[in-house]
Amino acid sequence: MLFARDVPDLPFPDEADTLQVLWCPLDHEPYFQPHTIVRWRGAEAVGSLLIDAPTPDPDSDDSYLPMACVLSPERVEEYPAGWGLPAELRQRIWAWEDGFPNPDGWGYFSHLSSAPGSKVGGWVSWIQDPEQVECSKSHEMAHLLTIASREFDIENGKRWAPIEERSPHAPLEIQEPTDLMIQDAGSLYLFVCLKCPDLPVNSLSQGS
Known part of the structure; x- marks a missing residue:
């Protein structure tokens, strides 16, 4: 609820x-x-909540x-997942991720979308x-x-x-x-x- x-x-x-x-x-x-x-x-139409859930x-x-x-x-x-982005923007994100040191593997699609x-x-x-x-x-x-x-x-x-x-x-x-x-x-x-x-x-x- x-x-x-x-x-x-x-x-x-x-x-x-x-x-x-x-x-x-x-x-x-x-x-x-x-x-x-x-x-x-x-x-107001819901009323009081049950203390114990029904079996x-x-x-x-x-x-x-x-x-x-x-x-x-x-x-x-x-932010939108990869499928919700224009193809050109997806390519820019992949290029961005490949273009800087990232030893911990952080990326847009796993951690920001x-x-x-x-x-x-x-x-x-x-x-x-x-x-x-x-x-x-x-x-x-x-x-x-x-x-x-x-x-x-x-x-x-x-x-x-x-x-x-x-x-x-x-x-x-x-x-x-x-x-x-x-x-x-x-x-x-x-x-x-x-x-x-x-x-x-x-x-x-x-x-x-």
């Missing part, structure tokens, strides 16, 4: 200030991912049941080829939310791992804080249509 006060850049429909994302912890076609339901609501259905897939953890949102600055992991808004960090997502009225949809199996890998963790938890080898318990596994170390992407008044949401997933 996300509140407008905590994510001021997130678009909300009129008279709504709360985003709830629910999912069924079983595989659903066509992407073999959890089926998601999104609700835009007013906070999951015994048929639930354990890989879709997150481990309890603390969410600490942080605003970051990121789209942030990996779970996030709200920003550029999509695709695992496979980029996909264009459209709503039922054929409007191109914008990235709303990513729920990731892993927050980073050993290489891009040099840039994106929290400073408080950073280590040379990005331990597994930091890479996978929620213990979720979507497809094969994949991500579930949610997209919102900003042209439709009710802000409909679609989802898809990719695996590694």
